[in-house]
Amino acid sequence: MKNSPSIDEQIEIFRKMHVVRQLEEKLGALHKEGKTRGPIHRCDGQEAIGVAATAMLDDTDYVMSTHRGHAHYIGKGLDVYPVVAEIFGRTTGSCAGRAGHMLVADASKGMIGGNAIVGASIPAATGAALSNQVLGRDAVSMCIFGDGAAQTGICHEAMNMAALWKLPIVFVLEHNQFGLTVDTDMQSPIDDLSIRAAGYGMPSEIVDGNDPVAVYRAVGAMVERARRGEGPGMVEAKTYRLEGFSTSDMGGYQKDEDIAAWKARDPLKVAFDQLKAEIGEDKLKTIEAEAVAEVEAAFDKALSDPFPEFELFNASAAYSEVV
Numbered sequence: 237m238k239n240s241p242s243i244d245e246q247i248e249i250f251r252k253m254h255v256v257r258q259l260e261e262k263l264g265a266l267h268k269e270g271k272t273r274g275p276i277h278r279c280d281g282q283e284a285i286g287v288a289a290t291a292m293l294d295d296t297d298y299v300m301s302t303h304r305g306h307a308h309y310i311g312k313g314l315d316v317y318p319v320v321a322e323i324f325g326r327t328t329g330s331c332a333g334r335a336g337h338m339l340v341a342d343a344s345k346g347m348i349g350g351n352a353i354v355g356a357s358i359p360a361a362t363g364a365a366l367s368n369q370v371l372g373r374d375a376v377s378m379c380i381f382g383d384g385a386a387q388t389g390i391c392h393e394a395m396n397m398a399a400l401w402k403l404p405i406v407f408v409l410e411h412n413q414f415g416l417t418v419d420t421d422m423q424s425p426i427d428d429l430s431i432r433a434a435g436y437g438m439p440s441e442i443v444d445g446n447d448p449v450a451v452y453r454a455v456g457a458m459v460e461r462a463r464r465g466e467g468p469g470m471v472e473a474k475t476y477r478l479e480g481f482s483t484s485d486m487g488g489y490q491k492d493e494d495i496a497a498w499k500a501r502d503p504l505k506v507a508f509d510q511l512k513a514e515i516g517e518d519k520l521k522t523i524e525a526e527a528v529a530e531v532e533a534a535f536d537k538a539l540s541d542p543f544p545e546f547e548l549f550n551a552s553a554a555y556s557e558v559v
């Protein structure tokens with residue numbers, strides 16, 4: 237089928253999904269030991285979207301992420317070591333330890349940043365698409381955002397302009413059923429937020445966000461048409477956040493039966509089942525073990541790296557120099 241990932245691409249998606257899961261589990265464990273700085277927004281259960289949606293992009297294509305961006309970073313080609321180092325504020329981090337877990341960027345890979353301001357990545361990615369169009373570059377922009385971000389006013393403004401100017405951008409909506417602790421039913425009267433795309437005059441597709449092949453196909457088709465100059469498109473990937481909003485979440489608002497039902501459809505299991513006939517269970521288990529070892533090594537190395545040295549800004553000295 238056109239836009240389907242090759243077996244090699246599927247294997248790489250499978251591997252990266254395991255890197256992300258291991259990263260999240262390790263961060264969760266370190267948070268419990270009091271070793272993380274501030275809350276971490278884990279994406280367990282959403283790995284298929286971030287990794288598969290970015291798998292067909294080049295380094296010159298831009299991605300704007302969210303506060304829950306670890307799968308987007310790894311999917312877009314960042315190594316896990318500089319990501320871990322950045323999360324822990326070390327000089328070896330992808331932003332030299334100055335960004336932290338929500339704002340990771342690496343322009344050389346086209347990852348132009350996470351964003352902690354809900355909805356703000358949507359106009360930023362739209363602006364990046366406009367720059368590609370104005371400069372005549374053959375590159376697309378992708379904005380990955382949540383169902384909470386979809387309810388912001390700025391989302392409407394950005395999508396309207398993207399469609400009006402036929403910008404080369406793909407909007408990937410990670411519909412994980414919650415905005416903070418607020419259920420999606422309390423945020424919007426409609427279940428399928430992507431029906432709004434028709435109002436902007438752009439195509440959309442709804443996919444199972446726990447199926448990496450389905451995500452790749454749907455997003456790949458939108459990326460191709462955007463690259464051909466046919467304008468923006470939207471993919472709404474239905475998924476579920478298996479962990480709390482952040483590592484500081486006290487829980488209690490996600491139904492046990494929902495968690496169990498979505499765990500039964502864990503994207504890692506879906507990816508395993510899609511590949512096992514082709515390459516065998518033993519090979520897949522080896523890939524899993526290698527991903528775990530890679531993440532362990534990244535933590536070992538990053539956590540002994542130095543912190544950046546900052547010179548504190550002396551406001552009164554600066555003021556006295558001016559006056």
Ligand SMILES: Cc1ncc(C[n+]2csc(CCOP(=O)(O)OP(=O)(O)O)c2C)c(N)n1
Pocket residue numbers: 302303304352353354355381382383384385386412414415416481
């Ligand atoms: C402008 C703004 N308003 C509120 C917040 C607080 N806040 C942080 S994440 C979040 C919910 C985001 O929900 P969604 O976009 O669905 O992303 P998810 O956390 O589900 O991945 C809110 C309200 C914020 N960071 N920025």
